[in-house]
Amino acid sequence: MELGAIPVGHGSAQLLTVLARAINAKAVVEVGTGAGVSGLAMTRGMAPDGVLTSIDLETMNQSAAREAFLAAGLSNRQFRLIAGAATDILPNLRDAAYDMVFVDADKLEYVEYVAQAQRLLRVGGLLVVDNALWHNKVADETNEDDETVIIREALEVIREDDGLIASLLPVSDGLLVAVKTDTQ
Numbered sequence: 001m002e003l004g005a006i007p008v009g010h011g012s013a014q015l016l017t018v019l020a021r022a023i024n025a026k027a028v029v030e031v032g033t034g035a036g037v038s039g040l041a042m043t044r045g046m047a048p049d050g051v052l053t054s055i056d057l058e059t060m061n062q063s064a065a066r067e068a069f070l071a072a073g074l075s076n077r078q079f080r081l082i083a084g085a086a087t088d089i090l091p092n093l094r095d096a097a098y099d100m101v102f103v104d105a106d107k108l109e110y111v112e113y114v115a116q117a118q119r120l121l122r123v124g125g126l127l128v129v130d131n132a133l134w135h136n137k138v139a140d141e142t143n144e145d146d147e148t149v150i151i152r153e154a155l156e157v158i159r160e161d162d163g164l165i166a167s168l169l170p171v172s173d174g175l176l177v178a179v180k181t182d183t184q
């Protein structure tokens, strides 16, 4: 079954489309391109003149994403794929210039990604963090896996930031959505 062109069942992808559409996003940063599923979902909700900037370590993944984007009818002007380590690339992006930042790369770097997102987002922009439940390990206090501990820390940073209003959506593996406010 299909809803628009997005397969039902990929709940977080549908939600990404809805979120991007709700804020009429023109500038989105994606941390972790993968094969382009989430990127494509966001571009579906973005303004027609919007640009998705997507970062991934693996050029092979980005080639697959490029193919998927073009096959879906996107033009080269609607996306910018940057190959490299997110922690090297994110600091080069402009402060307060983005409407939405979607975090979905190395879980061990989530705290750094969140710090960069706080800087990159304009007021009213959305920080969206995938795998916020991390296979239900985040809520299990006895679990101290490195990735689980770091995701917990990243969520704590978001919760304690007075400039972010956050909500955890139990979709798929958990999607944390936070709005940047003008409170510092």
Ligand SMILES: C[S@@+](CC[C@H](N)C(=O)[O-])C[C@H]1O[C@@H](n2cnc3c(N)ncnc32)[C@H](O)[C@@H]1O
Pocket (backbone or CB within 6 Å): 031, 032, 033, 034, 035, 036, 037, 038, 039, 055, 056, 057, 058, 061, 084, 085, 086, 087, 104, 105, 106, 109
């Ligand atoms: C879960 S996949 C992303 C999936 C994609 N967001 C989607 O839903 O279609 C994670 C991606 O992060 C990339 N990645 C892992 N560590 C990274 C890093 N340090 N910097 C940038 N990308 C990284 C991987 O190569 C992989 O493609």
